Amino acid sequence: MKILVCVKQVPDMESRFQVQAGGTAIEEADLAFRVNEYDEFAIEEAVRLKEKLGEGSELTVLSLGPQRVAEAIKKALAMGCDQGIHILDTASRDPYQVASLIYQAVKDQDFEVIFTGMQSQDLGYAQTGLLLAELLGIEAVTTVVSFCQEGDGFLVQRELEGGQRMNLKLQAPALFTCQLGLNQPRYPTLPNIMKAKKKKITQLEAASLAPPAARSQTTSLRPPAKKGQAKFLEGDLGAMADQLVAELKAKSLI
Amino acid sequence: MEATREIYWNIGTEALTTLYLLTALAIAVFIWGMAAQVKTLKLGRPLKRDDQFWKRLAYALSQSLAQSRVRSKRTVGGLHSLFLWGFVVLFIGTTLIFIQADILAPLFGITFLKGSFYLFYSIALDLSGFIALIMILGLAARRYIATSLNLPKNPGDFWSLFLLFVILVTGFLIEGLRIAVTEVNQNPELARFSPLGLLVAKSFAGVDARALRGLHAQVWWVHMVLVMSWIASVPFTRLRHLVLIPLNAFCADLGPKGKLITLDLEDESQETFGAAEIQDLTWKDMLDAEACVQCKRCEDACPAWNTEKPLSPMKVIRQIKELAQEGPTAKLVAKIGAEALWACTTCRACQSGCPAEVEHVPKIIEMRRNLVLMEGQFSGDEVAQAMDQMEVNGNPLGAAPATRADWSEDAEELLVPLNEAEVVYFTGCYASFDARNQKVAKNLIQLAKAAGVKLAILGKGEKCCGEPARKMGNEYLYQALAAENIASLQAEGVKKVVTTCPHCFDTLSKQYPDLGLRIEVEHYASFLDKLVRAGKLKLNPQAESVAYHDSCYLGRYNDQYEAPRQLLAQAGAEVKEMRLRKKESFCCGGGGGRILAEENQGTRINQKRVRMAVETGAKVIASNCPFCLTMFEDGIKGADLEGKIIAQDLSEILVEALASRQPKEKQ
Numbered sequence: 001m002k003i004l005v006c007v008k009q010v011p012d013m014e015s016r017f018q019v020q021a022g023g024t025a026i027e028e029a030d031l032a033f034r035v036n037e038y039d040e041f042a043i044e045e046a047v048r049l050k051e052k053l054g055e056g057s058e059l060t061v062l063s064l065g066p067q068r069v070a071e072a073i074k075k076a077l078a079m080g081c082d083q084g085i086h087i088l089d090t091a092s093r094d095p096y097q098v099a100s101l102i103y104q105a106v107k108d109q110d111f112e113v114i115f116t117g118m119q120s121q122d123l124g125y126a127q128t129g130l131l132l133a134e135l136l137g138i139e140a141v142t143t144v145v146s147f148c149q150e151g152d153g154f155l156v157q158r159e160l161e162g163g164q165r166m167n168l169k170l171q172a173p174a175l176f177t178c179q180l181g182l183n184q185p186r187y188p189t190l191p192n193i194m195k196a197k198k199k200k201i202t203q204l205e206a207a208s209l210a211p212p213a214a215r216s217q218t219t220s221l222r223p224p225a226k227k228g229q230a231k232f233l234e235g236d237l238g239a240m241a242d243q244l245v246a247e248l249k250a251k252s253l254i
Numbered sequence: 255m256e257a258t259r260e261i262y263w264n265i266g267t268e269a270l271t272t273l274y275l276l277t278a279l280a281i282a283v284f285i286w287g288m289a290a291q292v293k294t295l296k297l298g299r300p301l302k303r304d305d306q307f308w309k310r311l312a313y314a315l316s317q318s319l320a321q322s323r324v325r326s327k328r329t330v331g332g333l334h335s336l337f338l339w340g341f342v343v344l345f346i347g348t349t350l351i352f353i354q355a356d357i358l359a360p361l362f363g364i365t366f367l368k369g370s371f372y373l374f375y376s377i378a379l380d381l382s383g384f385i386a387l388i389m390i391l392g393l394a395a396r397r398y399i400a401t402s403l404n405l406p407k408n409p410g411d412f413w414s415l416f417l418l419f420v421i422l423v424t425g426f427l428i429e430g431l432r433i434a435v436t437e438v439n440q441n442p443e444l445a446r447f448s449p450l451g452l453l454v455a456k457s458f459a460g461v462d463a464r465a466l467r468g469l470h471a472q473v474w475w476v477h478m479v480l481v482m483s484w485i486a487s488v489p490f491t492r493l494r495h496l497v498l499i500p501l502n503a504f505c506a507d508l509g510p511k512g513k514l515i516t517l518d519l520e521d522e523s524q525e526t527f528g529a530a531e532i533q534d535l536t537w538k539d540m541l542d543a544e545a546c547v548q549c550k551r552c553e554d555a556c557p558a559w560n561t562e563k564p565l566s567p568m569k570v571i572r573q574i575k576e577l578a579q580e581g582p583t584a585k586l587v588a589k590i591g592a593e594a595l596w597a598c599t600t601c602r603a604c605q606s607g608c609p610a611e612v613e614h615v616p617k618i619i620e621m622r623r624n625l626v627l628m629e630g631q632f633s634g635d636e637v638a639q640a641m642d643q644m645e646v647n648g649n650p651l652g653a654a655p656a657t658r659a660d661w662s663e664d665a666e667e668l669l670v671p672l673n674e675a676e677v678v679y680f681t682g683c684y685a686s687f688d689a690r691n692q693k694v695a696k697n698l699i700q701l702a703k704a705a706g707v708k709l710a711i712l713g714k715g716e717k718c719c720g721e722p723a724r725k726m727g728n729e730y731l732y733q734a735l736a737a738e739n740i741a742s743l744q745a746e747g748v749k750k751v752v753t754t755c756p757h758c759f760d761t762l763s764k765q766y767p768d769l770g771l772r773i774e775v776e777h778y779a780s781f782l783d784k785l786v787r788a789g790k791l792k793l794n795p796q797a798e799s800v801a802y803h804d805s806c807y808l809g810r811y812n813d814q815y816e817a818p819r820q821l822l823a824q825a826g827a828e829v830k831e832m833r834l835r836k837k838e839s840f841c842c843g844g845g846g847g848r849i850l851a852e853e854n855q856g857t858r859i860n861q862k863r864v865r866m867a868v869e870t871g872a873k874v875i876a877s878n879c880p881f882c883l884t885m886f887e888d889g890i891k892g893a894d895l896e897g898k899i900i901a902q903d904l905s906e907i908l909v910e911a912l913a914s915r916q917p918k919e920k921q
Contacts, residue, residue, distance in 0.1 A: 030656035187630035
């Protein structure tokens, strides 16, 4: 079985985000990058499937982005993927463009199972996986929290609102977007990290994959306006009570 | 008449052939037995421990004959030493007899056991025997009667103590019988130099000399047979430590103290990392396990054991010994338990107090390395997350690396640009990001400024030193972080670094050289102490009573006990010493990467330590380490001691002494 997992490298959400001059992109210099958390669930599930199937199955990890993205691919390789595809791209893309580029890169490779994260931590469109399935003309299941392969098909569970679950049965080829709770991603062992350094990463230039025009544009980016603030009172109990009363009076709340 | 006695009196030289045969047999069994005891050494990996012969020999002698570590535990250690020295004198005495009676006298006609030397010889041996006898009874009482001490008991150990006891008793009997026949009446002046023997002799007063001679000959043979069986039994009882501990001390780690082996992660011939099986440990680990006498000092000192965690350093060593009997592929973690391994704070209290020179901590780290590097296991999810944060953000707290220098934003005038700096302050993660510890960072730059030192920080160029990851077994992450720090320090041409964290200090000064960084590194206690001594940093004494806590990594790992105390004295603080201090200091619970882990078994180490500080009556528990400070802040809250004591860093006390000085200078 040929398995594909698509991952995105995202800034750590604790990073200090600063908007670039021009106001449509984030300054990258101060960011620390990591593999999108949902994509780690996707990698783990893909590796588990490959391990279950054993001989004859092949797991490819794909990512799109500038040179730094190679780190995310290496992490997936260390977790157990067999080979990587890196679509080198420095432009900022909307989900349709990203899905189209991935489609161009993989359309002739007959992947039977594709895993992606449910959404990215940074932009949270939750579209790339679905658009890719649409372009490939295969089934897609979102927010997967349980996955089981049986013969040619899969038994999966989706997470719905309010703690509800939904069981589905479907045949390959199919794409699954992975949700928190699906699994606990493994910590790569040292021998696997070392082996990963020798695994093949195919680089493709985004320009050579004929990216379509974007269907949406970022018009402006800015930090949210400051709305109120918290104030910590210090000192002994009596003094704090007095301060509190004074504050409330000053704000005409009492 | 010159004082002496007839050697082999009443026995005759014809008995010597039998004696020699017995001796040869005993020595043969002894050698065969010792060889069998140490055959597990072959299971271990190689390790170089035979360099610097004379230094090693001197150290082995200091630990064996001079008993320096044994005696560090005063009462019982002192008794043990007297026990040993009693037997050493008896051994020397017997050897002198052998030299005179079997070599010098028959071959050259030389005798030296005579005159005043004989008098000294006689009384020395008599008293040594008496001391040894008393000590045997005392040590046996401690092990078998004082059950509250809970010392391990086993039949072999009892046998060797009992045998020694009978040997001493029969020795006195022989001496007494001889004196009764040859000295009591004939030479009472001489008999006075064997007071114990004389006492025994007097109890035979009035008995016929022939009967005494007959009895003497019989007891003499019993004594000799017992001595020979004791020698032959040494390898099979606890007393094998007579050989193994001096040997283990000879093979000791000569330092730097606590320097871990830096794994070659790129070595492709290496299929496994860390220790999973007996054969992954070194021969020295096997020797440690054989040399351990289960004296329980490590267990008594262990902060994990003392707070009901599933770790006993003594048990780990015993388990390694048992596994070694099973063979090279015996699985370590299955027997010892991952929980026990994760509980270690690497505080080194076990190791630094061990009279058998056992190295506990590196074994635990080797096993942790295997769990992390080969199995991807951690002590808990929170530790795995902290590792992930270190990997992505360069600090275990998950703070944005770009904000690493934010703590210094409102104090920029206290720092200079990197290219003008005399010293670089390697801030460390806690002082950079943790609100409580940021005060320590600010204090240090204020103190350095007051002393006129041009200090700079690396800012974004600094990452976690990697110490918590490494001690938790993640050598790969440690080396990755270290490589980035070393690149930053080298790119800036840094010559000297000061730290506020003893973990950073130990790592940069002692562990980074293996990865190519060789610069001067100092912890701020010694750094500021020197500035005070040079008159550059002036403090105005403030009255305060302080319980000073020796952090493990400044104290036991780096032997710096005086500089912080000097500084406290300069700041006018009255240092209230805790019962467990200096070499015996009790860890705060945050070492060994435990600062990243939940402590959810047993009682809390930090609370126990804070209570010890309260017992001194001090109002402040002061430390020199961000982990200690964090642990004590939590411990005071957790133990409900708010209002009774506060946790401070040494730097806070110094800054108070500085602040009070400045207005005076302005006047």
